[in-house]
Amino acid sequence: MTRAVLSLGANLGDRARALRTAITALKDDGLVARSTLYETPPWGPVEQPPYLNAVVVVRGPRDARGWLDRAGELEQAAGRTRDVRFGPRTLDVDVIVVTEDDGTPVLSDAPELTLPHPRAHERAFVLVPWLTLDPGAVIPGRGRVADLVAALPPDDVAAVVRWDHLR
Numbered sequence: 813m814t815r816a817v818l819s820l821g822a823n824l825g826d827r828a829r830a831l832r833t834a835i836t837a838l839k840d841d842g843l844v845a846r847s848t849l850y851e852t853p854p855w856g857p858v859e860q861p862p863y864l865n866a867v868v869v870v871r872g873p874r875d876a877r878g879w880l881d882r883a884g885e886l887e888q889a890a891g892r893t894r895d896v897r898f899g900p901r902t903l904d905v906d907v908i909v910v911t912e913d914d915g916t917p918v919l920s921d922a923p924e925l926t927l928p929h930p931r932a933h934e935r936a937f938v939l940v941p942w943l944t945l946d947p948g949a950v951i952p953g954r955g956r957v958a959d960l961v962a963a964l965p966p967d968d969v970a971a972v973v974r975w976d977h978l979r
């Protein structure tokens with residue numbers, strides 16, 4: 813058994829429906845915790861609409877590749893096609909960290925599965941929802957999520973807004 817932290821994002825189509833459908837599907841995979849939905853400004857070089865993001869924790873009988881495969885299945889089910897790097901999408905599911913049951917982090921530098929996710933530590937849209945689920949969370953090699961959030965530009969953190977409060 814392994815425990816995985818997954819980041820979900822969508823900025824095309826019915827964003828909330830895409831995230832909720834994926835989170836519901838993950839109940840079959842051992843969903844442990846899920847954040848609420850957050851509206852977040854687009855991160856990265858591509859101009860595009862705002863995202864809805866969420867973070868979930870799952871624990872089940874998959875290895876790290878198994879979680880990556882499951883992420884791909886959920887993206888396909890949401891109608892994702894091959895697209896621009898960092899560009900808009902109906903659903904993006906990233907594997908952020910994977911931990912063995914004895915607490916050992918799974919590390920990988922393979923291009924098709926890099927763990928921990930190489931950009932998670934600088935993304936408020938990952939760190940802020942994750943921190944609500946696990947105040948003691950750590951990214952191996954990067955530090956405590958609470959400290960990483962504190963090190964981000966305050967405007968980046970403030971721009972991650974609970975979506976249920978917006979409606």
Ligand SMILES: Nc1ncnc2c1ncn2[C@@H]1O[C@H](COP(=O)(O)OP(=O)(O)OP(=O)(O)O)[C@@H](O)[C@H]1O
Pocket residue numbers: 880896897898899904905906907908922923924925926927928929930931
């Ligand atoms: N930890 C990881 N989680 C998800 N995909 C990963 C990971 N490490 C490597 N990849 C690979 O990244 C490739 C590109 O993924 P994708 O198109 O989702 O990138 P992106 O979403 O534009 O960028 P980012 O991964 O920074 O969010 C995938 O084919 C996948 O195999």
Ligand SMILES: Nc1nc2c(c(=O)[nH]1)N=C(CO)CN2
Pocket residue numbers: 820821822852853854855856863865897898899904937
């Ligand atoms: N706010 C936000 N920005 C992004 C996201 C995302 O999920 N949320 N995903 C991206 C895909 O690489 C690029 N930029």
